[in-house]
Amino acid sequence: MALVIAGERSGVGKTTVTLTLLASLRRRDRLVQSFKVGPDYIDPMFHRHVTGRACRNLDPVLTSEAYVQQCFTRHSQLTEYALVEGVMGLFDGISSFAKDKGQMTNDKGQITDFASTAHIARLLDLPVVLVIDCSRLSGSVAAIAHGYRSFDPRIKIAGVVLNRVGSDRHLSLLQDSLEPLQLPIFGVMRRQDNITIPDRHLGLVPTAELPELNALIDRLADLGDTCFDWQRLLPLLKSESLSPPTSSSLSPSLPVRIAVACDRAFNFYYQDNLDLLQQLGAELVFWSPLEDADIPKDIQGMYFGGGFPEVFAQQLAENSSVRDAVKTAILKGMPTIAECGGLMYLCEQIIDFEGKSWSMAGVLPTSAVMGGRLTLGYRRAVALQDNLLVKANTTVYGHEFHRSHLTLTPTQPLFETSRYDCEENMGCEGWGLPANIHASYVHQHWGESREIPQQFLKQCLKVASSATWI
Template identity: 85%
Template sequence: MALIIAGERSGVGKTTVTLTLLASLCRRDRLVQSFKVGPDYIDPMFHQHVTGRPCRNLDPVLTSEAYVQQCFARNSQLSEYALVEGVMGLFDGVKGSGDEGAGEEELLINAQCPTDFASTAHIARLLDLPVVLVIDCSRLSGSVAAIAHGYRSFDPRIKIAGVVLNRVGSDRHLSLLKDSLEPLKLPILGGLRRQDNITIPDRHLGLVPTAELPELNALINRLADLGDTCFDWQHLLPLLKSKPLPHRPYPPYPPSLSVRIAVARDRAFNFYYQDNLDLLQQLGAELVFWSPLEDAAIPKNVQGMYFGGGFPEIFAQQLAENTSVRDAVKTAILQGMPAIAECGGLMYLCEQIIDFEGKSWSMAGVLPTSAVMGGRLTLGYRRAVALQDNLLVKAGTTVYGHEFHRSHLTLNPTQPLFETSRYDSEENMGCEGWGLPANVHASYVHSHWGESREIPQQFLQECRKLASIETWK
């Protein structure tokens, strides 16, 4: 068993409630595995900071329904408790094909909510987990019962274990809320008062990542204090208890020529799915983590590079001033080293980043274009069809990914990697992605490789070609 923390809408405090639960559990020396519904990178950073264990993303768009089930089963069995943080409102998702194997009654229910594929509710059904509904009570009293009743009755396949009342104003306010909910016989599993001293700063792409918050440990301690007193632990602990689930072990891979991959990971580059890193290691790669911000050189004896997303625009000056690393990255790639660059990584391989204030900062200069920060947010799932053979996939291959950025390029590639469209419609989003030089895969589309082991296998195969010729020094 495990619990899913869901919200009745975005902004109700799911992350605060989740972190409060995790902090209090970990203070009790409990071993907890957390999960996050959807493609988000930043919330899982906070989970991992609290639990000391990588948070896993559960996203059937980026992977598959089967992969979501296997990922949960494989990772939850290694812990005493398991907790899943939802995304947006409980039934907010995208237009999908519906649950696999749904019966006639279930299909009828799906018709009521045709756009909840990849929603928190969808994950709850896939994993057969109960849901705790977080309700923002800051502007509610009696109406809380209508909300709770509506969410509990909307889809009878969803098991609402109880509610957490968030942003409660006073004892009197709490009493009114409890009185309103009492006829529903729906357990109140927690009540959090409005907290002026517990805030996590945010900026243009969401919360500020953990590595940039020097006071984070103090905040987590305050959350643990809150969690010790605001939850009904007698009812919560049995629900959170993890249990062994059947799962497929990772398939064995024959030994092959080992390769070392330089993975950029610091305050500028930190958007990575843990499953992607695990896959590289399972396929025989040694991951060498390094910092384009702080290090004086790229790691020695590596045969490939991986630049994830992040916030290079925030640290553009520091990246620009590290000229020895910029030059080394450019030299290595132009001499044939395979490199994956996603979103922020793509921006780093450009000639320049032009920040929100219009200042230009020199980057690695591998790609003949510049990344310009702007106010327009590009956000959403993507269906991407490869237009040519490239570092990761063959021409005609369809991959699914996610875009989330406020920059655009001054010059688009003449031979783009992908033709993209929205996942849940036929709307064409145009062409994007740089594959020249041929050993580069630079794209705004974030990918979760999931069960698509062919992608990291193809990347490592190209890296091993370099290793067989000469180890980079």
């Protein structure tokens, strides 16, 4: 068993509730595996900071329904407790054509809550704890709870957590309203003035930038010790071994060293992607384009994930020796993956929110300009040419989330993209020239596409055999 922490909408405090539960469990020396519904990178960073274990994303768009089930089973069996944090509101998802006649569909035969928290709860057959923001509610809380419990009878609402409760009187009104429903109250969290996680243009500020984070986690653990009904919660959180964990069937036959940029500027990676590279034989060498004086030695490939290079653009620009080394290595043929923030780093410049220009690696003949417009959503991407990762006409699925745009578009783009949930064409994007780079705004999870990291590592070996910089 495990619990899904869901919100009745975005912004109700489900991440705070999740972190409070995790912090209190870890204070009790309990091993707990956490999961996050959707493509998010930052919430899993907070989970990992608390639990000491990599949080796993559960996203049937980026992977598949089968992979979500396999991932959950594999990792939840390794710990005593398991907890899934949802995304947005419980039933907020996207449209997708149903493969199972038992799914809830509209008159077009589409699942209307695909990839939602409810969808994941159904896939994994897990009970849900609903977090309700009570700051502007009293008696209406019962209508909300009743509506969510009855909307889809396949979803088991095990209980609620009442968040942002203002006073004892306020709590009494809420309890009286919920009593006829006989719905357990698993927790009551009062309004907190000293527990705030700062955010900015793409969500929460990542953990590496929060020097006071440990003190915040301690306050959350203190809160969790007193605000939850642990007698009821612990049995529901208890993980069950459905079958023995299976070992990877991948053969570690591609021994290469891959430099993975990992610091405050570049830290958006799916742990499953890194795991796949290692299972295929790669040695991952983590390094910092912010702090290091040179790229790692004896490497055969580079991987730049997303992150916030725009926030650290000045420091990246001032580290000219690394920028030059990256450019030289790529122009000599080093295979390189650059996603979103990594793409921006390979540009000639980043122009920040204040209009200041900062020199970057200069591999791509374009600049990344920060702006107010948010590009967000799942993408269906069809490869327009053979490239570093996939063959022409291959379809991959990914996610975009950025507030920058490029001043020039590639003459030979990697992908033609469209929205996942409709036929709306999003245009062409992605740089594949030089031919040894894959630079794209589209974040990919390789869980269902093991041939992608295999192809990358094969190219690393091929190019390495004739390169002068090995």
